[in-house]
Amino acid sequence: MKEVKSPKKPLLYYYGIVLFVLFLFNVIVSPLLLQGQVVEVDYGTFLDMIEEQNIGQVQIDDSQITFTDKENTAIYKTGTMNDPGLTERLWHSGAKFSKDIEKTMSPFLSIFLTVFLPLLIFVGLGQYMSKKLIEQAGGKNAMSFGMGKSNAKVYVQSTEGIHFSDVAGEDEAKESLAEIVDYLHNPEKYTAAGASMPKGVLLVGPPGTGKTMLAKAVAGEANVPFFSMSGSEFVEMFVGMGASKVRDLFKQAKEKAPCIVFIDEIDAIGKKRDGQLGGNDEREQTLNQLLTEMDGFEGNNGVIILAATNRPESLDPALTRPGRFDRRVPVELPDLKGREAILKVHARKIKAAEDVDFHTIARMASGASGAELANIINEAALRAVRNGRVTVNQADLEESIEVVIAGYQKKNALLSDTEKKVVAYHEIGHAMVAALQTNSAPVQKITIIPRTSGALGYTMQVEQADKNLLTKGEIENKIATFTGGRAAEEIAFGEITTGASNDIEQATKLARAMITRYGMSDDFDMVAMETVNNQYLGGDSSLVCSAETQKEIDRQVVALVKAQHEKAKHILSENRAKLDELATFLYEKETITGDEFMEILNQKGGETA
Numbered sequence: 001m002k003e004v005k006s007p008k009k010p011l012l013y014y015y016g017i018v019l020f021v022l023f024l025f026n027v028i029v030s031p032l033l034l035q036g037q038v039v040e041v042d043y044g045t046f047l048d049m050i051e052e053q054n055i056g057q058v059q060i061d062d063s064q065i066t067f068t069d070k071e072n073t074a075i076y077k078t079g080t081m082n083d084p085g086l087t088e089r090l091w092h093s094g095a096k097f098s099k100d101i102e103k104t105m106s107p108f109l110s111i112f113l114t115v116f117l118p119l120l121i122f123v124g125l126g127q128y129m130s131k132k133l134i135e136q137a138g139g140k141n142a143m144s145f146g147m148g149k150s151n152a153k154v155y156v157q158s159t160e161g162i163h164f165s166d167v168a169g170e171d172e173a174k175e176s177l178a179e180i181v182d183y184l185h186n187p188e189k190y191t192a193a194g195a196s197m198p199k200g201v202l203l204v205g206p207p208g209t210g211k212t213m214l215a216k217a218v219a220g221e222a223n224v225p226f227f228s229m230s231g232s233e234f235v236e237m238f239v240g241m242g243a244s245k246v247r248d249l250f251k252q253a254k255e256k257a258p259c260i261v262f263i264d265e266i267d268a269i270g271k272k273r274d275g276q277l278g279g280n281d282e283r284e285q286t287l288n289q290l291l292t293e294m295d296g297f298e299g300n301n302g303v304i305i306l307a308a309t310n311r312p313e314s315l316d317p318a319l320t321r322p323g324r325f326d327r328r329v330p331v332e333l334p335d336l337k338g339r340e341a342i343l344k345v346h347a348r349k350i351k352a353a354e355d356v357d358f359h360t361i362a363r364m365a366s367g368a369s370g371a372e373l374a375n376i377i378n379e380a381a382l383r384a385v386r387n388g389r390v391t392v393n394q395a396d397l398e399e400s401i402e403v404v405i406a407g408y409q410k411k412n413a414l415l416s417d418t419e420k421k422v423v424a425y426h427e428i429g430h431a432m433v434a435a436l437q438t439n440s441a442p443v444q445k446i447t448i449i450p451r452t453s454g455a456l457g458y459t460m461q462v463e464q465a466d467k468n469l470l471t472k473g474e475i476e477n478k479i480a481t482f483t484g485g486r487a488a489e490e491i492a493f494g495e496i497t498t499g500a501s502n503d504i505e506q507a508t509k510l511a512r513a514m515i516t517r518y519g520m521s522d523d524f525d526m527v528a529m530e531t532v533n534n535q536y537l538g539g540d541s542s543l544v545c546s547a548e549t550q551k552e553i554d555r556q557v558v559a560l561v562k563a564q565h566e567k568a569k570h571i572l573s574e575n576r577a578k579l580d581e582l583a584t585f586l587y588e589k590e591t592i593t594g595d596e597f598m599e600i601l602n603q604k605g606g607e608t609a
């Protein structure tokens with residue numbers, strides 16, 4: 001046992017807990033429990049029981065008499081009466097006079113309640129805590145505790161009745177998976193043609209796009225058992241456990257075939273084995289076991305393995321080669337139509353008002369994943385409840401998009417008056433640069449109410465339709481729009497603030513990508529200077545070029561952003577009057593819609609002339 005790190009808390013601490021629990025039971029809990037046993041009776045009953053010599057103990061107070069029957073099965077209470085000779089009669093009936101009857105309940109019960117129950121609870125607690133300790137100690141040292149069989153409870157067999165119709169959008173993925181459903185329904189058709197199903201299907205895509213849901217839906221449609229486990233669970237705490245869990249999982253699955261085995265986050269075990277010193281033995285053993293199991297069963301035995309990952313590039317090639325996970329189904333972020341469909345699926349759970357327009361909401365939530373859209377619907381419903389309604393309206397949904405994107409409104413805004421003015425100019429700067437460049441998306445909403453995310457204000461832009469291709473000009477316009485906030489500050493106040501840090505980051509990212517990845521610079525032609533490591537998780541990239549080239553890239557990035565910044569400043573000083581007018585309007589109203597913005601922007605002449 002000594003391998004386990006000794007608990008940080010001294011022994012005294014645990015004795016303290018024991019005493020406290022005992023105390024709690026004696027003083028608070030057991031009287032409460034016992035009180036439930038007290039029976040109120042009328043005085044007549046009391047007299048009858050004296051007559052029948054059926055009084056065990058009795059206690060006479062000023063206003064009430066408490067007594068028990070001979071067997072001590074219950075406590076009775078009754079009021080006092082002017083009854084001379086009562087004491088005498090009680091004495092003759094053989095009753096015992098005592099104090100504190102309520103605590104002298106049936107000795108069995110009271111001992112159980114005050115001693116055994118707390119002890120039981122304490123032992124339970126102790127076991128729970130020692131489990132925790134083992135988990136903390138982790139690794140090899142903990143092995144002596146709990147080897148033996150891996151617990152099979154992790155393989156939950158439930159399809160929860162999810163069907164393809166519950167998964168909105170993702171039509172390509174569904175089509176690809178429908179074949180597997182068909183196979184599970186009538187495998188003979190496939191064996192007759194000599195075709196065998198892929199053993200493994202890899203669902204690849206960003207988090208929250210419905211990969212788990214799709215796997216469940218396959219099981220639901222085919223009406224077969226569904227075993228699910230997360231890759232990280234395999235490599236949890238005991239060395240050698242991962243492999244045995246894999247073995248266990250497949251043993252169960254084969255017994256239940258046809259069935260679906262779903263492994264979430266397969267990258268946790270399926271990472272490339274790179275022969276590094278001090279590599280993770282445990283993980284490799286688990287992976288090897290998985291590969292062995294997959295090779296071990298024939299294509300047509302009815303066990304189909306679905307696995308999900310959002311970092312496909314990090315998977316071991318052994319896992320993705322033919323005969324293993326040889327089919328790859330991309331599950332991408334939903335497009336405009338998909339977003340609308342997902343919103344509608346989740347809106348089935350709520351009561352939507354007449355004015356709700358899911359198309360607009362889908363447009364506003366560009367880039368949101370299925371999980372985020374589900375969250376938006378839920379936030380909207382919560383907002384409706386907060387406002388004392390049961391129906392969810394358009395305003396709820398619009399506000400909840402902002403909550404999901406930018407966090408809650410900060411109620412006690414700490415913006416000073418000048419700061420508020422600066423933020424108003426900054427946001428109008430973004431919006432005007434966006435609107436005045438012909439190709440930029442229109443503005444949906446501008447607000448200068450601070451958010452819990454730290455944003456002091458923001459401009460929500462909306463694409464009319466999903467864009468799959470961006471032209472060079474369009475990216476340049478985006479960069480100009482990012483610089484528009486700072487440009488407005490410069491023009492209006494001749495001073496710059498820290499408020500543009502996020503804009504700077506975004507603009508730089510775009511400019512760098514243009515040069516290193518999209519081949520949009522003058523002299524690098526179509527040579528990639530960067531590779532993307534992780535397209536689904538933030539898209540980090542690493543440079544692949546010489547030091548000189550890096551220098552040149554940096555120079556070009558700066559030049560590119562600078563040019564767009566100049567363009568933004570030019571646009572805004574050309575329209576200085578509108579800038580002032582709109583900024584003042586926003587400063588006063590704090591939130592303005594895209595329509596209000598466009599109306600003022602498009603008014604000819606203007607009052608400021």
Ligand code: ADP
Pocket residue numbers: 166167168169170206207208209210211212213214308342345369370371372374
């Ligand atoms: P993943 O496994 O890709 O990370 P999940 O399948 O766990 O994502 O999805 C999380 C939640 O997001 C689901 O429970 C569901 O409510 C919602 N969701 C995601 N994609 C969709 C979709 N295409 N249709 C409907 N709901 C979706």
Ligand code: ZN
Pocket residue numbers: 426430485486499500503
């Ligand atoms: Zn900004």
